[in-house]
Amino acid sequence: MTPRVLSGIQPSGNLHIGNYLGALGNWVKIQHDYESIFCIVDLHAITVYQKPEELRSKVREIAALFLAAGIDPRHSRIVVQSAVAAHAELAWLLTCVTPMGWLERMTQFKAKAAAQESVGDGLFQYPVLMAADILLYQANIVPVGEDQMQHLELARDIAQRFNSLYGDTFTMPATRLPLVGARVMGLDEPTTKMSKSASGTGHAVALLDPPERIKKTIMRATTDSGSGVDFETMGPGVQNLLNIFQAFSDWTNDQMKAHFSGMRYGDLKKQVAEMTISKLEPIQKRYADITADPAYLESILKDGANAVRPTADATVRLVKERMGIYTETA
Ligand code: TYM
Numbered sequence: 001m002t003p004r005v006l007s008g009i010q011p012s013g014n015l016h017i018g019n020y021l022g023a024l025g026n027w028v029k030i031q032h033d034y035e036s037i038f039c040i041v042d043l044h045a046i047t048v049y050q051k052p053e054e055l056r057s058k059v060r061e062i063a064a065l066f067l068a069a070g071i072d073p074r075h076s077r078i079v080v081q082s083a084v085a086a087h088a089e090l091a092w093l094l095t096c097v098t099p100m101g102w103l104e105r106m107t108q109f110k111a112k113a114a115a116q117e118s119v120g121d122g123l124f125q126y127p128v129l130m131a132a133d134i135l136l137y138q139a140n141i142v143p144v145g146e147d148q149m150q151h152l153e154l155a156r157d158i159a160q161r162f163n164s165l166y167g168d169t170f171t172m173p174a175t176r177l178p179l180v181g182a183r184v185m186g187l188d189e190p191t192t193k194m195s196k197s198a199s200g201t202g203h204a205v206a207l208l209d210p211p212e213r214i215k216k217t218i219m220r221a222t223t224d225s226g227s228g229v230d231f232e233t234m235g236p237g238v239q240n241l242l243n244i245f246q247a248f249s250d251w252t253n254d255q256m257k258a259h260f261s262g263m264r265y266g267d268l269k270k271q272v273a274e275m276t277i278s279k280l281e282p283i284q285k286r287y288a289d290i291t292a293d294p295a296y297l298e299s300i301l302k303d304g305a306n307a308v309r310p311t312a313d314a315t316v317r318l319v320k321e322r323m324g325i326y327t328e329t330a
Helices: 017-033 052-069 086-095 100-104 107-114 121-135 146-166 211-219 236-249 253-260 265-291 294-323
Strands: 004-009 035-040 077-080 141-143 174-176
Touching: 004 017, 004 121, 017 035, 017 052, 017 141, 017 236, 035 052, 052 077, 052 265, 052 294, 077 294, 086 121, 086 294, 100 121, 100 146, 107 121, 107 146, 121 146, 141 146, 146 174, 146 294, 211 265, 236 253, 236 265, 265 294
Parallel strands: 004 035, 004 141, 035 077, 141 174
Antiparallel strands: none
């Protein structure tokens, strides 16, 4: 059987080059080696308040970006999480085998909760829903950025606990990080991860930013007190710029060293900006074409959900049977 890949992105904020280099771009590269399912996780997005109109349009924007980046809809399934009810149903069943202590340890929960006045229960349960996304399809491989590693360990823990309580049911999913680009840092503050929610220009390059803006953001990026690239002593800002370049170009470490050693920071930034623009411009062009045909996009999402629903429903049925939950007899 062909191994299955599953991953997801939240339709909140603007997708940025961290999301692309850590996840989406990697999905595009590996999709044809697997049976691939890529989700737009709107049920995750609502764990913090989203304006309904914005959420509705974000789901379509992300779907169009998946296609524009090169997800092949003839091969890979693009699925809106809420369109397949089994995601939420399995999440509840898994909630009942997940100790609260495991969720309390999640660093993303702690960070997100600290930033809110009132913390919704959904934010706490968030990683269980993520485990459900993965286990629902018995996914073998989950390609993500580094920040999702702890959530994936939890998904494996939940699967293991379920299997030991109720018998072998779930496949253990493996984490797959990209070789370079697993953790793109903020351009204004290279000690924190580039994030969709951090507002303000200067922090992130969004996939749909116009070239002029991309250039401006990268030229203003924080570096350090040195003046030229030194691979032995460079600070996190220079390291981040080099990582971005390497992830986009697929250059080897030797190529990077030979080309950038001693280069002045101004020139380094110029080259990172040019490389980024050259990779994003074709995506932006395709995005414009795809969004000009909303019916096409709707059909992709409908086909995606219809294609995966039987697998998802079969897993929920199996889980219910294992747990002794009522299932209708045919
Ligand atoms: P989300 O929407 O925050 O991010 C989507 C993907 O982008 C990666 N990423 C990054 N990679 C490198 N550098 C960065 N600065 C950076 N920021 C984000 C993330 O690691 C992720 O791969 N919980 C998930 C969504 C999710 C999911 C799933 C993922 C829900 N269900 C099932 C995999 C499988 C999230 O919030 O991703």
